[in-house]
Amino acid sequence: MTGKERALGDAIDWSFAAGVGVRLTRSEPAMSRYTRDAVQDELFSAAARAEGPVREHTRLDDGTEPPPAQVVDRPGWVRAAAASMADLTATSGEDPAGSSLRWVGKPAGAQAGAMLAYLSSAVLGQYDPFSRSLLLVAPNVVAVERALKVPPADFRLWVCLHEVTHRVQFAQAPWMAELMREAAADLATAVDEPMGDVATRVVSAVKDLRTPGDKAMSERGMLGVVRALQAQSQRESFDRILALGTLLEGHADHVMDGVGPAVVPSVARIRRAFDNRRHRNSSPVHRLIRLVLGMDAKMAQYVHGKKFVDAVVAKVGTDDFNAVWSGPDALPTLTEIDHPDAWIARVLS
Structure with missing residues (x-):
């Protein structure tokens, strides 16, 4: 990695971002x-209780005793998320270029901190594959269960089923953390490319921003614009990390629905209320923020990913599906996410 690339990786002061984010977090539920x-x-307790059912349903059991979950408030989540991002984008070695971009660290950190502050009121839980810690954001769990008017104990266990699934995924496939780090490094690398080539791709992608018959920007159209701004090598890394995220989120939703009926009495009510909340219209300002932060694209990951996992498991069973955790080459591509039979033919045949 060149000095210029290292400077790009260090362009955000994540410590400063954490401080800004903590100061900007919204007040928590009383x-x-x-x-x-x-x-x-x-x-x-719910995180501990979720371990057994998740391991049994997924058939992913490494036989180890996981560390207890960490229950945090919004500032606590901001600090943890900033530390995780610093780890994800960490670089090593001396910078012969003199860290020419380091002067942007604090302004970029301020922007990142504002983003973390916004997200801190939306995230219910998170598994950090770098620190191997499972975080549960208590005030957000309480705020959502109150808004949905669902049984608190059931909702808390339901949330933990999702997050514990992520912990189990990374325990089974620890190589995914390094794949994420390598992809982040690729995406942070400066690539010299004629601006005319970039502009041509962007113009083409903008044409796909609107879904036919819908005034809203489609999540796939926006992803197309993001990809158009990237060089070919970066687009490959972007697609791989997007496919990985879609698999992880879809698999977690698949597990929640598979385990839920046996351990969460009101799971049908919770799922119905939660899905309605996901699709509920928000103000134009909130929609714009969600678009910029990629939150709507993340919601699409749950849907596309779950369809993929449901289809593969229905056709070949859980044990054969688990080949997906065997290594990077077994991950589905973005095309295979929408065509499960293609993944089955490539990986399992």
Whole structure:
């Protein structure tokens, strides 16, 4: 990696971003000390209870005892997320170019901090494959369960089923963390390319921004614009990390629906209310923010990914599906996500 590439990787001051994000976090739902302590205890317990059913359903059991979940507030999530991003984008070695982009670290960090502050009120939980820690954001869990008017104990366990699935995925396939780091490095690398070539791709991609018959920008159209701004090598890394994220989120949703009926009494009610919340219209400002941060594309990941996993498991069973965790070459491509039979033919035949 060249000095210029290292400078690009270090362009965001994540420590500064964490400080900005913490200061900008929104106020949390009102809770008494008793309620706050009870929520924390129940989330700890729910994460532990979710382990057995998830391992049994996925047939992914490494036989180890996982560390306890970490229950955090919004500032705590911002700090953890900033640390994770610093790890994801970390570079090593001396910079012979003199870190020519380091001067942008704090302004870029301020922007990243504002993004983390916004996300801090939306994230329910997160598994960090670099620190190997499972985070549950207590105030957000409480805010959503109150908004949905669902049984708190059931909702907390339901959320934990999703996040514990991510922990189990990375325990089975630890190579995915390095794949993520390599992709992030590729995407942060400066590539010299004629601006005319980039402009041509962008113009073509913008034509796909609107879904036929729909005034809203399609998530795939926006992804097309992002890809158009990238060089070929970067587009390959972007597609691979997008396919990986779609697989992980879809598999977690598949597991939630598979395990839920046996351990979460009100799972049907929760799923219905949660899906309605995902698709609920928001204000134009919130829609724009969600678009810029890629949150709508992430929601699409759940849908496309779950369809892929459902289809493969229905056709070949869980044990054969688990070949997907065997190595990078077994991951589905973006095309295969929408054509499960193509993945089956390539990987399992």
